[in-house]
Amino acid sequence: MVWKRSIAYINLTTGKIVAKPIPKKVRQLYLGGRGIDMYLLYNHVKPEVDPLSSENVLFVGTGLLCGIPALGSGRCDIAAKSPITGGVGDSNVGGFFAPELRWAGFDHLVISGNAEKPVYLWINDGSIEIRDADHLWGKDTFETQDMIRDDKGDEEVKCLVIGVAGENLVRFANVRTGMKNSAGRTGMGCVMGSKNLKAIAARGTMDIEFSHPDELLDYCKEMNDMIMETRWAKAQSRWGTLIIYSNTNTTGLVRTRNFQLNRLEEGEDLEPENMDRYTIGMSGCYGCSVHCRHRYVLREGPYAPIFAEGPEYTSLGAFGTMVDCKKMETVLVANHLVNKYGLDTLEIGGLIAWTMELYEKGIIDEKDTAGLKLEWGNEEALFELIRQIAHRKGFGNLLADGFKTAIAKIGKGSEYYAIQIKGLSSLHSDERPTPSLALNIATATRGADHLRSRPAIDLYGLPEEMLEEIYGAPVSSDYTSYEGKSRMVRWQELLYAVTDSIGVCKFQTVFCAVHAPKWEEFAKLIQLTTGMEFTKAQLMEVGERIYTVERMFNLREGFSRKDDTLPERYFKEPTPIGLPIAKGKKIDKDRFEKMLDEYYALHGWDENGFPRKETLERLGLDKEPSSMV
Amino acid sequence: MQKILYVDPEKCSGCRICESVCSLYHEKVCNPTRGRIHIVKWETSGLYVPIVCQQCETPLCEVVCPLHAIKRDEKTGAMLIDYDLCVGCKLCMMFCPFGGINLDARTRRVLKCNLCDGEPLCVKFCEPKALQYLDATTINLRKRRTAAEKFSDLMKKMLAVV
Numbered sequence: 001m002v003w004k005r006s007i008a009y010i011n012l013t014t015g016k017i018v019a020k021p022i023p024k025k026v027r028q029l030y031l032g033g034r035g036i037d038m039y040l041l042y043n044h045v046k047p048e049v050d051p052l053s054s055e056n057v058l059f060v061g062t063g064l065l066c067g068i069p070a071l072g073s074g075r076c077d078i079a080a081k082s083p084i085t086g087g088v089g090d091s092n093v094g095g096f097f098a099p100e101l102r103w104a105g106f107d108h109l110v111i112s113g114n115a116e117k118p119v120y121l122w123i124n125d126g127s128i129e130i131r132d133a134d135h136l137w138g139k140d141t142f143e144t145q146d147m148i149r150d151d152k153g154d155e156e157v158k159c160l161v162i163g164v165a166g167e168n169l170v171r172f173a174n175v176r177t178g179m180k181n182s183a184g185r186t187g188m189g190c191v192m193g194s195k196n197l198k199a200i201a202a203r204g205t206m207d208i209e210f211s212h213p214d215e216l217l218d219y220c221k222e223m224n225d226m227i228m229e230t231r232w233a234k235a236q237s238r239w240g241t242l243i244i245y246s247n248t249n250t251t252g253l254v255r256t257r258n259f260q261l262n263r264l265e266e267g268e269d270l271e272p273e274n275m276d277r278y279t280i281g282m283s284g285c286y287g288c289s290v291h292c293r294h295r296y297v298l299r300e301g302p303y304a305p306i307f308a309e310g311p312e313y314t315s316l317g318a319f320g321t322m323v324d325c326k327k328m329e330t331v332l333v334a335n336h337l338v339n340k341y342g343l344d345t346l347e348i349g350g351l352i353a354w355t356m357e358l359y360e361k362g363i364i365d366e367k368d369t370a371g372l373k374l375e376w377g378n379e380e381a382l383f384e385l386i387r388q389i390a391h392r393k394g395f396g397n398l399l400a401d402g403f404k405t406a407i408a409k410i411g412k413g414s415e416y417y418a419i420q421i422k423g424l425s426s427l428h429s430d431e432r433p434t435p436s437l438a439l440n441i442a443t444a445t446r447g448a449d450h451l452r453s454r455p456a457i458d459l460y461g462l463p464e465e466m467l468e469e470i471y472g473a474p475v476s477s478d479y480t481s482y483e484g485k486s487r488m489v490r491w492q493e494l495l496y497a498v499t500d501s502i503g504v505c506k507f508q509t510v511f512c513a514v515h516a517p518k519w520e521e522f523a524k525l526i527q528l529t530t531g532m533e534f535t536k537a538q539l540m541e542v543g544e545r546i547y548t549v550e551r552m553f554n555l556r557e558g559f560s561r562k563d564d565t566l567p568e569r570y571f572k573e574p575t576p577i578g579l580p581i582a583k584g585k586k587i588d589k590d591r592f593e594k595m596l597d598e599y600y601a602l603h604g605w606d607e608n609g610f611p612r613k614e615t616l617e618r619l620g621l622d623k624e625p626s627s628m629v
Numbered sequence: 630m631q632k633i634l635y636v637d638p639e640k641c642s643g644c645r646i647c648e649s650v651c652s653l654y655h656e657k658v659c660n661p662t663r664g665r666i667h668i669v670k671w672e673t674s675g676l677y678v679p680i681v682c683q684q685c686e687t688p689l690c691e692v693v694c695p696l697h698a699i700k701r702d703e704k705t706g707a708m709l710i711d712y713d714l715c716v717g718c719k720l721c722m723m724f725c726p727f728g729g730i731n732l733d734a735r736t737r738r739v740l741k742c743n744l745c746d747g748e749p750l751c752v753k754f755c756e757p758k759a760l761q762y763l764d765a766t767t768i769n770l771r772k773r774r775t776a777a778e779k780f781s782d783l784m785k786k787m788l789a790v791v
Contacts, residue, residue: 067659069649069754096645103660142673155670179672205734207658217653221754224646228756237756280675282757284644289756291642295675307674 005107007036007629008128010121012195013054013113017128022107026628028532029620032064034092035501035546036108036629037079041088042553043625044110051083051187052169052194054114060160060200061108062098063503065529067208067287070220071227071517072505074098074286076177078160082186083171083194084347084402085423087554088445091174091188092500093160094285095181097202100158104204108629115196120148123202133198137167140340141176148201160200163342165390166193170400172347176339180293180309181285184344186424186446187402211531219528223508223517224289230513236292237282241313242272244512247459248429249321252578255430256321257376258357259419259567262430262575262582264321274328283309288505296332303333311335311345317428318349323356324376334382341390350425351399351406352385357417364410369395419567421448422559431566432575433585434458436485439595443489443564445550453493456512458485470510480581482591486599494543498522501546545619548603548611552624561609564596630764631706634742634749636679641759643668643677647751654750655740656733663733665742666751679759681751682729682742684708690721690730690741707744715739 008019022036030036037059049055059079066073076098082089101107105126118133136144141163149157159177166173166189173189174182183189192198210216227233235243248254249270252263264270275294284291298306311319311331319325319334338345352374358364359374366373372381372395388396399406403420419426424447431438436458437450444452458479467475467484471491475484492510495518499509502522510518517525519536526532526539534542554563566587574586600607604615616622651664661667666681688708691699698714699721701707710721715738722730722739731740742749744762752762763771 067649069646069653069659099645099659103662146673179675205660205662207656207660207663207735209658210653213653213657217650217750220650224754224756281639282642283675283677284642284757286645287649288642288644289646289754291644291757309675 005102006105007108007110008106009110009112010128010130011113012111012115012119012130012197015130017130019106019128020629023628027064027530029542029545031498031501031526031542032066032107033061033075033077033501033503034079034090034497035542037061037077037090038088038546038549038553040108040110040629041079041081041090042549043627043629044112045081047556049081051081051086051089051191054112054195056081056191056194058111058188058191058195058197059109060101060111062102064501065525066098066102066503068210068216068220068525068529069287070223070289070504071508072285072288072290073503074288075500075503075505076101076160076183077500077503078175078183078188080188080191082446083190084187084404085447087422087447087557087559088550089186089188089191090446090550091183091185092451093175093177093181093183094288094505095158095177096286097158097160097177098503099208099286100156100204101202102204102208103206104202105206109200111195111197114194118196118198120197120199120201123200123204125204125206136198138164140164141342142179142340144199145178148199152201152203154203157201157203159202161342162189162192162198163340163390165341165343166190167198168390168392168400169193170343170389170392171402172344173342174344176342180283180339182339182344184346185449185451187344189342210529212528216528219524223521223525226521227508227513227516228289230515232513232516233290233508236290236507239272239275240282240292240294242275242311242316244313245270245316246272250579252575252582253430253433254317254321255419255428257324258322258353258417259430259569259573260357261577262432263577264324264326267321267326269326269328270316270320270331278328278332285505288508290507292507298329298332301329303336306333306336308332308336308339310339314427315345315349318345319382322349322353322428323382325379325382326377327379330379330382333379334386337383337386341386343386343390346427347402347425348386348389349428350419351403352382354403354414354418355399358410358414361417363412363414416568419448419569421566422563424448430575432570432587433578433582434479435482435587435592435595436479436488438566438570438587438592439485439489439599440492442566442592442596443599445547445554451496451506453489453496454511455485455488455492457510457514458488460514462514466514470514480585482588482595486595486602490599490602493547494540495519497543497546498539501542502526541619544603545621548615548619548621549624551605551609551611552621555610561596561607564609566592630766632762632764633768634681634684634744634752635761635763635768636681637759637761638676638678640757641668641677641679642757643670646754646756647679647760650750650754654745663735663740665731665740667731680728682708682725683727684742684744689724689726693720693724695720702743705744705747708741709743710739710741712738
C-alpha cells in the first residue's frame with residue numbers, strides 16, 4: 001500500500017545506506033512530500049548549523065498521491081536548511097522524477113554528510129548506489145541528464161541534477177529535472193553542490209498500489225474534468241502562466257525597473273500571444289491534463305538555435321519587466337541560460353534588477369561592476385551577469401551569495417532598494433495595492449515567496465457570499481481592502497501545505513481557479529489511494545501542523561515577528577501608475593500590523609509569532625523533535 | 630463500423646496519463662512498464678510519440694504465433710491474446726514492427742492493447758486529443774482535409790504571384 005512505502009537514509013560521508021518503511025502515524029500527521037520533509041527538517045537538522053556544512057541534510061520526498069493519472073501528480077519536494085535565508089529551505093518541482101523514484105521503490109530520501117568527491121545516486125528497483133560523478137562535474141543541467149541516460153543506456157532514467165551554479169555554490173542554485181522543471185527556490189542546488197552530489201537518478205519497474213484502483217480511476221477522470229472546466233485551466237493550456245501578465249500589466253500590478261514603476265510601458269511584445277512565434281506545442285508534467293508549458297524554438301538571432309521549455313510568468317518578470325527589457329526573445333534566451341546553469345530565475349532576476357537600480361542611482365558604477373553597463377534594458381549585460389553569477393566571476397561573484405551578503409558588501413543605503421524578505425527575492429508582482437498578497441510574502445516561511453500562501457483569487461472581486469463559503473468567515477471582495485485578508489492568507493497556507501504534501505499541482509487547486517479541487521476532493525483522493533480517512537477539518541489541521549513545524553524551524557533559527565515584514569518601500573512609496581484601483585497605493589503600516597496580529601491569532605501564535613502552548617498540544621507538536629522517522 | 634485508435638503525436642503533451650490509466654485499469658496498479666501504451670520521448674528536442682498496437686490488418690503477431698493464441702475480436706477489431714494458449718515465447722513481441730507488444734517485467738507475460746473492449750480508457754483521459762477513437766471514414770476525411778489545406782495554401786500563393 002502507498003503509506004507503507006520506504007524512506008532511505010543515505011550518508012554520503014560514510015557511504016552507509018539504510019531503508020525503512022514509513023510508519024502510518026507519520027503519514028496521518030504529515031501525509032508525504034513537503035509535509036514529511038518539513039517534519040524531517042525540524043528533526044534531522046540541528047539548530048544553527050551552517051547550511052553549507054556536512055551537518056545540513058537534504059530531503060527528497062514524493063507526494064502521497066504521486067502516480068495517479070490526475071491533477072499533475074508528479075510533484076517532488078526538496079528540502080534542507082536554506083543557504084539564502086538560513087531558515088526553511090524547500091522547493092516543490094513537477095516533471096517526471098517523483099513517480100520514477102516511486103517506481104524505483106522509494107518515497108523519501110534523507111541525504112546527510114558530504115561526499116569527498118563528485119558523486120551521483122543511482123536508484124533502481126529497490127536498490128541505491130553511490131556512483132562516481134567526476135565525468136559529470138562541470139556539465140550543464142541538460143548534458144548531465146543526457147550523459148546519465150547514456151551511461152545507463154536507458155532513455156527512461158529520470159534525474160534531479162545541478163548545473164555549474166550548484167557546483168560553484170551559488171546560494172540560489174536550483175535543482176532541475178527534464179528540460180524545464182526546476183525546484184527553484186531557497187538554494188537547494190547549492191546544498192547539493194556543497195555535498196558534492198551532482199545528481200540523483202532513478203529508474204524503476206515497481207508497482208504503486210492503491211486501495212481502490214477502479215474507483216480511483218473514475219474519480220481521477222472527474223478531477224481532471226473539474227479542473228479543465230475552469231477558465232483558468234483553459235487559458236493555461238493555451239498560454240501557460242504568461243497569461244497572468246495580460247491582466248497584471250494592464251492593471252498595474254507588475255514591478256518594473258526593480259520597484260520604480262508598476263507597469264511596463266510599451267511592453268506589448270511580452271504579451272502571451274507573441275509566444276506563438278516560437279512555440280511548437282505545449283507540454284505537461286506527469287499526470288497533468290492542463291499542459292501549461294511552452295515548447296519553444298528560437299531559430300534566429302545570435303543565440304539561435306535554442307530549443308527550450310517555458311518561460312513562466314516569473315521569468316517574464318525576471319528578464320522582462322524588472323530589468324525593463326521589452327523583448328520576448330530576451331526572456332527566452334535568459335530563461336534558457338538560467339536553466340542550463342541551474343539558477344533560480346526569480347532570485348537572479350530580483351538581484352539584477354536591484355543592481356540596475358543601484359547603478360542608475362550611482363550607488364555602484366562601472367568600477368564596481370568591472371565594466372558592465374547595468375543600464376535598464378541592456379540585454380547583453382543581463383546575459384553576461386547571468387554567466388558571471390553561475391561561474392562566480394567578476395561582479396557576479398558578489399551577487400552569487402544572494403541579497404544578504406550583497407547588501408552587506410555594497411552598503412551605501414543599497415538595502416532600501418532591495419525587494420527581498422528574509423534574504424529571499426520577491427516575485428515581480430507589486431503587492432502595494434493588494435494587502436492580502438503583501439501579507440502573504442511578509443509571512444511566508446521561505447522568505448518573500450508567493451507560493452506559500454498567495455490568495456490569488458482575491459484579485460477576482462468574487463461575490464462576498466462565495467468568499468465566505470470558501471474561507472469560513474466574512475472576507476472583503478475588494479482586493480485593496482485589509483478586511484478578512486489574514487484569514488485568506490492562512491487558509492491558502494494550509495491548502496498549499498497539503499497540496500505540496502499529496503504531490504499535486506497548485507495550479508489545479510484553489511489558486512487561480514475557484515471551482516477547483518480542494519479539501520473534500522483531496523480527502524477522497526487520499527481515501528481511494530491509501531484507505532486513510534480524513535475529514536475536511538482533519539486535513540486542514542494537517543496543513544496547520546506542517547506550517548507550524550516550518551514556523552518552529554524558523555523560530556529556532558532566530559526568526560520572529562521582526563522578520564515578518566515588507567521592504568520599507570511598500571510603506572513609503574505609492575504606486576505611480578496603473579488603473580485607478582492600483583494607482584497611488586501603498587501599504588498602511590498600522591493596518592498591516594493589525595493584519596499580522598489577526599494572522600498570528602488565527603494560527604494560535606502569540607503576538608511575537610511563537611505558537612502558544614495549547615496550539616502545540618492541539619497539533620501534537622509539544623514534544624518535538626519526536627524522531628518518528 | 631469498427632473504430633481505430635488514432636494517434637496524433639503533434640498533439641501529445643507527454644503527460645503519461647495514458648500510461649498510468651492503462652496499467653491502473655488492466656493491472657490495478659500504477660506502473661507504466663506494465664501498460665500497453667508508452668510515450669516515446671526525445672526530450673531535448675521536444676518530440677513525444679505515443680506507441681501502441683495498431684491492430685494491423687495483416688498482423689505479424691498472429692502470423693508468427695506458434696500456438697495461434699492471437700486472434701481478432703470481431704466486435705472491436707482488436708487483436709486479443711488468449712492466455713490459455715500463450716506459452717510466452719515472445720515471438721509476437723519480436724516481430725511486431727511497432728513495439729506494440731510489451732513484456733511485463735514482473736509477470737513475464739506479453740501485453741497488448743485490447744481497445745478496452747471498445748471503450749479505450751486512454752482516449753477518454755487524453756485531454757489534448759493526441760489519442761482518439763474514430764471510424765476509418767472520419768480519419769480519411771480528416772487526413773485529406775489537412776493535405777488539401779496545404780494545396781490550398783500553395784494555390785493561394787501561386788495566385789498571389791500571378
